[in-house]
Amino acid sequence: MNVYGVKAIYKFEMARMKRTLMQSVLSPVISTCLYFVVFGSAIGSRMGDIGGIDYGAYIIPGLVMLSLLMQSISNASFGIYMPKFSGTIYEVLSAPVSYFEIVLGYVGAATTKAVILGLIILLTARLFVDYSILHPFWMLSFLVLTSITFSLFGFIIGIWADGFEKLQIVPMMIVTPLVFLGGTFYSIDMLPEVWQTISLFNPVVYLISGFRWAFYGVADVHIAISVGMTLAFLSLCMATVWWIFKTGYRLRS
Amino acid sequence: MQPDISVKHLNKTYEDGFQALKDINLDIYPGEIFALLGPNGAGKTTLISIICGIVNKSSGDVLAAGHDIIKDYRKARGSIGLVPQELNTDSFETVWNAVSFSRGLFGKPANPDHIERVLKDLSLWDKRNNRIMSLSGGMKRRVMIAKALSHEPRILFLDEPTAGVDVELRRDMWQMVRKLRENGTTIILTTHYIEEAEEMADRIGVIRNGEIILVEDKAQLMSKLGKKELRLHLQHKLDEVPGQLTLEPVELSEDGYELIYTFDAQQQQAGVARLLRTLGDLGIEYRDLQTRESSLEEIFVGLVHE
Numbered sequence: 242m243n244v245y246g247v248k249a250i251y252k253f254e255m256a257r258m259k260r261t262l263m264q265s266v267l268s269p270v271i272s273t274c275l276y277f278v279v280f281g282s283a284i285g286s287r288m289g290d291i292g293g294i295d296y297g298a299y300i301i302p303g304l305v306m307l308s309l310l311m312q313s314i315s316n317a318s319f320g321i322y323m324p325k326f327s328g329t330i331y332e333v334l335s336a337p338v339s340y341f342e343i344v345l346g347y348v349g350a351a352t353t354k355a356v357i358l359g360l361i362i363l364l365t366a367r368l369f370v371d372y373s374i375l376h377p378f379w380m381l382s383f384l385v386l387t388s389i390t391f392s393l394f395g396f397i398i399g400i401w402a403d404g405f406e407k408l409q410i411v412p413m414m415i416v417t418p419l420v421f422l423g424g425t426f427y428s429i430d431m432l433p434e435v436w437q438t439i440s441l442f443n444p445v446v447y448l449i450s451g452f453r454w455a456f457y458g459v460a461d462v463h464i465a466i467s468v469g470m471t472l473a474f475l476s477l478c479m480a481t482v483w484w485i486f487k488t489g490y491r492l493r494s
Numbered sequence: 495m496q497p498d499i500s501v502k503h504l505n506k507t508y509e510d511g512f513q514a515l516k517d518i519n520l521d522i523y524p525g526e527i528f529a530l531l532g533p534n535g536a537g538k539t540t541l542i543s544i545i546c547g548i549v550n551k552s553s554g555d556v557l558a559a560g561h562d563i564i565k566d567y568r569k570a571r572g573s574i575g576l577v578p579q580e581l582n583t584d585s586f587e588t589v590w591n592a593v594s595f596s597r598g599l600f601g602k603p604a605n606p607d608h609i610e611r612v613l614k615d616l617s618l619w620d621k622r623n624n625r626i627m628s629l630s631g632g633m634k635r636r637v638m639i640a641k642a643l644s645h646e647p648r649i650l651f652l653d654e655p656t657a658g659v660d661v662e663l664r665r666d667m668w669q670m671v672r673k674l675r676e677n678g679t680t681i682i683l684t685t686h687y688i689e690e691a692e693e694m695a696d697r698i699g700v701i702r703n704g705e706i707i708l709v710e711d712k713a714q715l716m717s718k719l720g721k722k723e724l725r726l727h728l729q730h731k732l733d734e735v736p737g738q739l740t741l742e743p744v745e746l747s748e749d750g751y752e753l754i755y756t757f758d759a760q761q762q763q764a765g766v767a768r769l770l771r772t773l774g775d776l777g778i779e780y781r782d783l784q785t786r787e788s789s790l791e792e793i794f795v796g797l798v799h800e
Contacts (some may be wrong), residue, residue, distance in 0.1 A: 243568070243601040245598045245599075245601050245602060245603060246595075246598060246599050246600070246601050247601075248598055249594075249595050249596075249597075249598030249599045250599065252595075252598075253584075253587075253595050256587075256591070260586060285739055290659075298607075327582055327583075327584070327585070328578075328580050328582030329582045329583065329584055331548055331576070331578050331582060332545075332576075332582075332596060332599060332641070333548040333599065334548045335548050335571060335574070336571060336599040336600050336601075337546045337567065337568035337569070337570075337571040337572040337600060337601050338599065338601075339568075352503050407595050490551055492510070493548065493549060494508060494549050494550065
């Protein structure tokens with residue numbers, strides 16, 4: 242295994258995070274904090290409990306998940322799209338690194354950044370809302386697993402995209418609505434039966450439900466189903482990345 | 495001697511059906527400077543890109559440093575350094591970080607001494623902490639070379655290395671390439687500046703429409719395909735080439751004061767002597783004579799337009 246190669250890609254990507262602290266860390270932390278302030282502290286105090294959990298605390302897992310998904314996707318997609326855009330991808334393609342090592346470097350860095358950001362947001366949330374974590378191991382496991390899965394998804398988007406617009410389309414037009422409609426601000430049980438059924442086709446429901454279970458022990462769907470769905474999406478992303486490298490799709494002509 | 499690069503029956507057809515390479519066979523030996531010449535779109539960059547692993551081949555075999563580029567890609571790619579045609583650089587990185595990144599990517603542990611040596615050789619040492627975006631085009635080109643040399647490759651591909659580079663920098667680069675060759679590096683360069691190939695190459699390959707049409711030792715190529723020209727400045731004007739000279743390919747200049755004799759470089763002795771003897775016999779006097787050898791550029795133009 243080309244450990245130095247993986248390290249080089251990983252360090253290069255992490256250096257980009259350091260160079261762009263405002264955009265990479267500060268901006269998502271501030272925007273998520275606004276949710277905590279508005280929905281948690283201001284409106285939340287006038288809302289009733291959901292499943293016995295204070296509303297401000299109830300929305301925390303969903304909001305952390307929103308940032309986690311967006312950051313995982315944007316970090317990984319930007320990480321691989323930029324070398325394609327600037328032409329420096331030639332160096333990665335001509336280097337003695339395997340497909341697995343390339344993915345490990347880019348997706349590893351994107352995952353690290355997303356997890357760091359998720360933890361910062363969690364810590365910051367404490368300033369506004371009181372919450373507890375019932376199953377810390379599962380909370381961390383979900384955090385890492387979701388970051389890996391959506392970093393892989395972002396990596397796929399970065400390879401597929403042939404312009405900056407496409408890079409933004411999936412996170413903004415698909416992921417954000419799915420997160421908002423995936424039970425971030427409400428329990429699926431609160432919806433009419435038809436919408437409950439429709440919601441079950443939204444993969445983000447399982448992520449938020451599982452993540453919330455790790456915090457408070459309450460969930461819209463069984464934890465095993467949440468873990469299973471996350472692993473299924475992870476497998477799908479891995480299979481797609483494998484196919485991309487096998488065929489050279491948009492990388493090698 | 496085992497070649498450093500061995501290409502056998504290599505073909506490349508792109509998805510749109512365009513056949514960029516047709517049954518390429520080529521061996522490049524250790525320590526030589528090989529210049530690959532060809533007009534735009536001839537297939538030079540495609541050939542280099544396949545050897546370096548950037549483009550997939552359609553069929554054929556390629557070995558780099560004795561390793562198959564597909565089955566043993568790690569060893570094959572690890573032995574190659576590539577300076578691409580385009581100035582593709584990580585604009586926001588510093589020179590030092592960018593070059594160190596390349597070394598790591600190619601599986602080599604950090605070696606600040608080597609990076610320092612490379613940067614100093616390329617006159618980049620003073621710029622090591624500068625962001626690449628702040629450098630001039632010529633300096634960026636040097637960074638590309640430094641990146642390619644960062645992992646101490648045994649084979650170096652230079653795809654149009656001096657495109658857009660000023661004369662002084664070009665001379666520096668030629669010097670650097672010669673130094674690399676002295677250290678045993680095999681160098682393959684493509685260039686539009688034929689003078690560059692003429693100046694540096696040991697062997698020349700000419701590619702046209704995806705086919706290698708010639709591979710030859712430079713000196714042999716120049717003598718085999720080169721032409722010489724003898725110009726005789728006449729004392730008195732002639733109205734036409736005398737009939738006795740029609741056996742030789744002699745032309746008369748428009749003003750009638752110059753006889754121009756073009757001949758193969760290899761046959762010079764007999765032809766010139768015969769011409770001068772005939773002129774003497776005819777009493778045609780000349781006050782000066784000049785000879786000129788055709789350049790590689792003229793040979794190249796002749797080859798690709800055949």
